[in-house]
Every structure is written in C-alpha cells, then in structure tokens.
Amino acid sequence: MGTQEKxxxxxxxxxxxxxxxxxxxxxxxxxxxxxxxxxGIGKTWLAKEVSKRVTQETSSSYNVLWLHLNKMIGEEKSLYENLASQLSLFPEYEEGEEHSEIVDSLESLKKKIKDEIINFHNEKKNLLLVLDDEGSMTTETHVMKELKLQQFLEQHSTTLKTLVTKRDEGEDKGSTKMIKVTPLTEDESRHLLSNSQKLLESLTVEDWPVLLQSLCKNGEIKEPTLMSCIVSKSKGLPAAIVVLTKSLDSIKSLSAKQRKIFKELILSSKSLDAASASKNAVDRNRYNPVLRLSYELLKPDETVKSPVIACFWHVLDFYKHCGCAYYRDLIVHWMLEGYFDPVKSVEKAYQEGHSILMEFMNRGILKIQEDNMVVPEISMSNLLDLQDCGFFGRSRLGFNRVYGGNKTKGFGRIILIDDMIKTIQSKDKKLTTIMVSGNRLRREVPRKFFEKPEMQDLEVVVLFEPTFQDLVESLSTLKKLRVLVIRDCDLIQNIDKLMSLKGLHTLEVSGASSLVNISDDFFKNMTELQSLNLSGLAIKSSPSSIEQLSMLRCFILRDCSELQDLPNFNVETKKLEVIDIH
Known part of the structure; x- marks a missing residue:
C-alpha cells in the first residue's frame, strides 16, 4: 500500500x-x-541542523554562538559568563574536584569574549547567534537591548545574523522572516519510528491484529500496523514519537496493565481522543495520545513504592518557574520536596534520585544542554493539570516558587561527599549549603558541629531526622540562613530561639511530635518568608503572626491532629498560591 500523500x-x-x-x-x-x-515540534532540532550545516559547508563563512533563554539571565555578568563558558574560556569543572571560584570582572569577561570574536571574524564573515526557547525565562529584548548584547556583538563581529526559536506566535515587529514549524510528514514520522519496527511487530499479538484491520477498514489508518496507528495518533509531533520509541526501548516488553492502556490510547478510534482530552488535559487542542502513553508507561507497578511520578511532575513544575536546571541541583530539589523520605542516608537518597534522572534521560523525558544543564520535554506539560494529578500533595515546600531560577536563591555549587551534600569549597571559602541526615550527624559532636568557623556563613541547612537536643540553639546563631529544614525531629520541644533568623525565605519544622507550642509572635520579623511547612506537630493553636507574612507563597500544615484553629489568611497574604492543610 502506498504512502499517504503529503x-x-x-x-x-x-x-x-x-x-x-x-x-x-x-x-x-x-x-x-x-x-x-x-x-515538541522540533524548533531546537532545526536550529541545530542549520548551525551544523552553515559551519560544515566547504569554505564556510560562519561561526555560531548559542544562548539558551530557558535559564534566568538577569544581569550582564551572568550573560557574559554564559558566553564565556560556551567559548571554553573557563577551565572545565570536573566532578568531585576542588573548585576555584570564577573571579573575572565583567570587563575582563567582555575582553576575553571580544578577543575570541575578533579571532572569529578574521576567518569568517558571519556570526550566527541562536537564541533558543525565547521568552520561557529570559526574553530576546532583555538580552539584546537591555543587556546590550546586540551592540557588543555588532561592534566586534563582521555581520550578525540572529536565529530565534519560540513557542509564542505573538507580534514580532523586528523579524526579517518568521517561519512556522509544521508537524512531520507521514514519511518523516515513520522514519523516526523505523528503529522500533521489530519491537512494534512483536507487540502485535492477541486481538490487536483484528483491531488494526478494523481501523484500517474504517479509513482511520493507512495500513493495519501498530506503526501506522502511532503515526496517526502522534499528530506529527516529533517529541511524541521520540519519547515513545525511547520509552519502549527502555522497557522492552509490556505488562498486562501496560498493554491495556496501550490498546485504549493507540488502538482506538480518533473519536475517543476528544473524550480523553476533555477529562484533565491542560490544553485539549494539544492533547497527544502518544505522549500520554509514554507517561502511562512511566508509572511503576502498583506493588512498588516509587517517587518517579512525583519527580516527573516536579520537573515540569520546576521548568515553569525556574527554567533549566543543573542535573545535581534537580536531584537535591527532589530530596528537599520529600520524595525520598524518610532519608536515613543522604547518599542513598541522592543515588535513588540519580537513577530516576537517568531513567528520564533514557526515555527522552529529560534532555541535556551544555554544562550538564537539563530541560524536560515540555510538550508533556499539556497531558494533565498538576492539581488534578495530586502533585502539590506530594511536595513538602514548593521550593520552585521561592527559587524561581535565581541562582542567588539556590544552593550554590554543590557536591555529594561523606554522606552529605554541601557547597564545593575552594581553600578559602566557607560552606553556604549543607544537607545531612541524623545518622551522619551522630559521628559529630552535636553542639559544636554548627559552631565550626566554616559553618558561620551557612545560608541553606537541611536536616533529615536529626537526633540532638541542642539543635535549635546551635542553628539560631546562623544569621545568614535563607533556607532551614528540620524534618522529623521528635526531640524538639521549643523553637522560639529560631525567631532570630529574620532572613529566612523557607522554613520547615516537621515531624516534631514533642513541639506543643509556637509563640504567637514567632513569625513577626520573618518578613521575607515565602514557604512554610509546620506538619506533624503537637500544637493546638497556630501562631497568629503567620497571617502577616505578606510574601508567603506556600503554606503546608499536615497531620497536626491537636490543632484547634487555622490562620486567617487575608489581604496581607495576597501572594499565597498553595495551601495544603489535612
């Protein structure tokens, strides 16, 4: 049977x-x-293909620079650090080695980049600047006009040609040419699926051949094959096909439950797709049964307790608020949200997160950019509404909303070492981040651990199941703290001394079953607090000062069985996005 015409x-x-x-x-x-x-339509792939061709042509007149705008580029220095990294003007950072901070001034960075670009245009006439995923976290206008990158490049290169990829079709007055990227042709979709042909044939058993014949007879597919069904249901979206082929390659065979969902989503009439989309898809017009199948194939067996689905939805929520992520930071965010609780060993929890991250990459759900930055296949965000799938009910802090992709609000450059996650230190730098379990802390002298000189600049402290009684007093002296998590510490009886930590953006005191009272004015001076978790406490009344936290975005209060009242959130807390009380 011939191929369907284009x-x-x-x-x-x-x-x-x-x-x-x-x-x-x-x-x-x-x-x-x-x-x-x-x-998911393939804009970045096309930009890469063009970049490759213009530089590989015989007697090429092009050099190419890329800027991924799916990260927050707030000020000039972060912009030029991005460019310098791409031009290999910084020494490469190796996993686990001591890291010296980059101390180049903005002017020094500009000079290095200028010299490199001048070398470019001594050999080439054109500089192609690719601005990928424009508007997701950073806009072209901000980079080119406000940070004056266009002026800088035009001063030092012969000819600047710009290629922008974006999802929004909105008005674009500055465009010399706007090209709409259309879905794949049927031949192209089949080509993407070609490596999975034998696997698809092996799955076509039981009543599937009869169903395929019926769909073919009704004119819904061109030929009675699983490949033809997938091509039709994919709607020509490259991401849908790539993620499914990688997912099938990852699992090799289907369980009875997976066969059932495969049959429902792929071997069904297109008329049923609209009903599926209307249930809980974010955008019905962009609902894609093939992407939905890849999501369903990700779900673990019901007999296995796994955080993989919580991590999946977190990745999409993270991208929405923060953009791309350094791979190690993403795993730490999962730990912070409690997906691997209870954490007896930070190293084991991290390794569990790393295995999930690698699974996402193997399936095409996560993609890697330069410098080990990862981004999700964002087309999957149209599958289900986050609230419908219970995402917020799994998260302990909603830290994505506090962090927002601003590296000054993150963890810094971190490393896993000696069953702790902490800031990578150069010889003269103090720690700014530490994550550690109670089991690991038992090897220390508890009271003195946070009194060490290198601990006095700590900004982020995350403690899983700590077991020493002087904890609160030790932490109360760390005046630079932005993030404090004390999770599952049943020895804590009083936290009043933490009132002195006025710079906190995030606070969790949870699982403290001996804590029966929090001073009413406890939060009076914590004016910057954005995320608060007070779960699993024995308190009977919530401090009224919570009601005055005007910056609060996430409030979580679970499993406080003795609680007799709730905060009266009003005009003061107008930024509040998530309230989780049960």
Missing amino acids: KKDQITREEIVKKIMESLGQDGVASRTVLVGEA
Missing part, C-alpha cells in the same frame, strides 16, 4: 531547513529569523 500545508524538514538557510541571506548582510511552533 498534505498541501505540510513541508518536509529538509524544506524547512532550506527555508531557514535562505532567510539568513547573503554574506555580510545582517538578518533575523524566528522559528515559531508548539512545544
């Missing part, structure tokens, strides 16, 4: 690449091209 409004990937190449224009003439299309 629809009139569809063009092949090769045709789109040629169109982009043509839009770049002649050597020596500045240009700006914008690729627009929905998440």
